[in-house]
Amino acid sequence: MGTTMTASRPFPPPPPRDPVSAPPGVPRLYRAVNGRRLGGVAAGLADYLHLPRWVVRLGFILLSFASGMGVLLYGAFWIVLKVRPGERENPRRAAIEYVVALAAGAIVLLANARTLPLGWWFLPSLLACFGAALLWRQASETERDRWRRLSRTSLTAGAFDRVGLLRMVAGVTLVLAGGVFILAQAGISAVGVGLVAMLVTVAGIGLITGPWWLKLVHELSEERRERIRSEERADIAAHLHDSVLQTLALIQRNASSPREVARLARSQERELRTKLYGAGVPNGQFGAALHAVAAEIEDTYAVTIDVVLVGDAALDARLEAMVAAAREAMINAAKHAGITSVSLYAEVSETEALVFVRDRGAGFDQDAIGPDRQGVRGSIIGRLERNRGTATIKSKPGEGTEVALKMEFS
Amino acid sequence: MTSHEPAGRPTVVLVDDHAMFRAGVRAEIGQSVDIVGEASTVAEAVATIAHLKPSVVLLDVHLPDGGGPAVLAAVRAQAPDTHFLALSVSDAAEDVISVIRSGARGYVTKTISGADLTDAIRRVAEGDVVFSPRLAGFVLDAFRDSDIGPVPSADPELDQLTPREQEVLRLLARGYSYREIGAELFISIKTVETHASNVLRKLQLSSRHQLTRWAADRRIV
Numbered sequence: 263m264g265t266t267m268t269a270s271r272p273f274p275p276p277p278p279r280d281p282v283s284a285p286p287g288v289p290r291l292y293r294a295v296n297g298r299r300l301g302g303v304a305a306g307l308a309d310y311l312h313l314p315r316w317v318v319r320l321g322f323i324l325l326s327f328a329s330g331m332g333v334l335l336y337g338a339f340w341i342v343l344k345v346r347p348g349e350r351e352n353p354r355r356a357a358i359e360y361v362v363a364l365a366a367g368a369i370v371l372l373a374n375a376r377t378l379p380l381g382w383w384f385l386p387s388l389l390a391c392f393g394a395a396l397l398w399r400q401a402s403e404t405e406r407d408r409w410r411r412l413s414r415t416s417l418t419a420g421a422f423d424r425v426g427l428l429r430m431v432a433g434v435t436l437v438l439a440g441g442v443f444i445l446a447q448a449g450i451s452a453v454g455v456g457l458v459a460m461l462v463t464v465a466g467i468g469l470i471t472g473p474w475w476l477k478l479v480h481e482l483s484e485e486r487r488e489r490i491r492s493e494e495r496a497d498i499a500a501h502l503h504d505s506v507l508q509t510l511a512l513i514q515r516n517a518s519s520p521r522e523v524a525r526l527a528r529s530q531e532r533e534l535r536t537k538l539y540g541a542g543v544p545n546g547q548f549g550a551a552l553h554a555v556a557a558e559i560e561d562t563y564a565v566t567i568d569v570v571l572v573g574d575a576a577l578d579a580r581l582e583a584m585v586a587a588a589r590e591a592m593i594n595a596a597k598h599a600g601i602t603s604v605s606l607y608a609e610v611s612e613t614e615a616l617v618f619v620r621d622r623g624a625g626f627d628q629d630a631i632g633p634d635r636q637g638v639r640g641s642i643i644g645r646l647e648r649n650r651g652t653a654t655i656k657s658k659p660g661e662g663t664e665v666a667l668k669m670e671f672s
Numbered sequence: 673m674t675s676h677e678p679a680g681r682p683t684v685v686l687v688d689d690h691a692m693f694r695a696g697v698r699a700e701i702g703q704s705v706d707i708v709g710e711a712s713t714v715a716e717a718v719a720t721i722a723h724l725k726p727s728v729v730l731l732d733v734h735l736p737d738g739g740g741p742a743v744l745a746a747v748r749a750q751a752p753d754t755h756f757l758a759l760s761v762s763d764a765a766e767d768v769i770s771v772i773r774s775g776a777r778g779y780v781t782k783t784i785s786g787a788d789l790t791d792a793i794r795r796v797a798e799g800d801v802v803f804s805p806r807l808a809g810f811v812l813d814a815f816r817d818s819d820i821g822p823v824p825s826a827d828p829e830l831d832q833l834t835p836r837e838q839e840v841l842r843l844l845a846r847g848y849s850y851r852e853i854g855a856e857l858f859i860s861i862k863t864v865e866t867h868a869s870n871v872l873r874k875l876q877l878s879s880r881h882q883l884t885r886w887a888a889d890r891r892i893v
Binding site for chain 2: 573620
């Protein structure tokens with residue numbers, strides 16, 4: 263074994279990373295091909311953990327004295343780990359080493375199966391090791407990355423500050439104490455003592471791994487939140503694409519027509535505000551209905567309507583008539599006043615509803631309006647009067663127009 | 673809208689995190705006012721305003737590291753003669769009320785025309801108050817209920833609008849200028865201005881607890 267190795271360096275440089283399967287900063291665990299003594303497991307692990315190789319090797323050797331655990335672990339790693347993509351092993355040598363490793367594993371297994379009390383620990387641990395290895399191999403790339411990140415950030419970070427170290431020492435002590443208890447009482451039928459020993463052991467394990475579990479739970483909920491956030495982002499991006507980008511394209515094509523540009527921009531602004539703040543969504547309220555007709559007129563006549571609303575009420579037949587009259591007033595302003603902006607003010611209290619539609623446009627002489635002008639007389643004044651309201655129109659040539667609608671609640 | 677011309681061109685600092693918007697404003701009003709400085713963050717704004725002490729600050733409500741209220745809180749003591757005019761794309765009541773209560777003398781939206789903005793800057797520079805129709809609507813709405821909350825007010829006068837003030841606000845909300853309001857109510861422009869600044873004072877000092885709650889509840893545009 264180890265015939266082709268070069269001198270092992272205590273601090274190997276970080277291995278070059280596979281640019282496709284591992285993003286920079288996320289090293290993956292591989293069996294080393296260069297500088298290995300046996301299967302490359304210890305060397306690969308050392309590279310991955312940024313530890314000197316001899317430390318990892320010593321760890322495996324020491325673990326091997328614990329009923330051969332090191333040997334089995336090594337074997338398990340050997341089986342599940344791949345070599346780095348792009349590197350190739352000598353296939354014949356690999357096969358020989360494989361057989362040697364399997365044989366060693368079998369010997370350790372058989373030797374331990376017969377010895378008590380560690381024997382009955384042995385098979386479960388072995389199964390657990392292989393189970394974990396299998397899980398690791400089956401897990402998707404993202405899952406592996408998450409586990410790696412979790413173990414790194416929680417276990418090591420927790421262990422290497424002062425509190426973490428104390429916790430770790432206390433936990434290990436408790437586990438050892440529990441184990442000694444169990445071993446010492448193994449022959450005696452002292453159920454109570456056994457129970458205490460078990461509790462002590464469980465407490466120790468809890469102390470050691472508790473932070474890791476907490477962190478795991480925390481990270482999982484964090485991840486769920488992150489997923490929701492990214493879904494929201496995707497939703498907003500889709501919306502922006504469907505509406506804002508389309509509008510911007512239209513604006514560029516209509517750049518020579520200021521009125522059209524203003525109309526497009528205004529319409530997009532309104533839509534975005536509705537999306538962001540939920541205003542103007544039809545909800546059976548007076549205010550929302552006014553917003554809706556104002557939007558319709560803005561789009562049709564390329565004017566800006568500033569809607570100011572104080573109070574609100576549920577729409578009924580009378581308020582609907584008021585909205586319709588306000589719509590006529592706004593259309594008149596948009597069509598005849600020769601302006602680009604109209605003010606709409608509406609106030610609803612418990613006793614009355616008021617609507618004012620005002621423009622600073624051409625204005626007109628009220629006496630000069632013929633009876634044929636149905637727009638004002640029929641659809642504004644008449645409509646309000648039929649619904650027990652009043653409509654007054656104030657206008658002078660050159661001074662703009664204001665239509666005031668008033669309705670008292672009985 | 674004021675009756676007299678200002679003594680000189682007002683000096684202005686622009687605070688907005690969008691460079692494109694600052695450039696647009698500069699191009700539009702740079703002819704009629706002196707834009708002496710620009711800032712894009714709260715920290716920059718505080719340093720610039722404290723150093724230049726302009727007559728007017730055009731203040732964006734939303735900045736990446738805080739916002740208009742944060743600038744006002746940090747710099748008002750250092751530049752007591754500087755007036756602030758809030759300028760924002762947001763029409764949310766929450767934003768409007770918070771920046772006015774922090775000490776701004778007016779609030780206009782970014783869609784305002786260059787001429788109207790220049791006019792608003794002049795008026796704020798002279799110590800007047802600038803109520804856009806929407807701000808007037810917000811104030812009317814906020815002071816509408818007679819209920820002033822469980823805590824008895826220290827100064828009940830601050831918690832109510834007088835009928836005259838309500839009339840003025842209603843006309844402002846309908847899009848009337850101060851001059852037109854004066855003509856409508858048969859009062860002088862000066863009186864209209866006084867009513868407007870009284871309303872602003874009440875808006876800033878009132879302890880009506882539901883003023884803030886109302887603004888927060890009402891996420892309308």
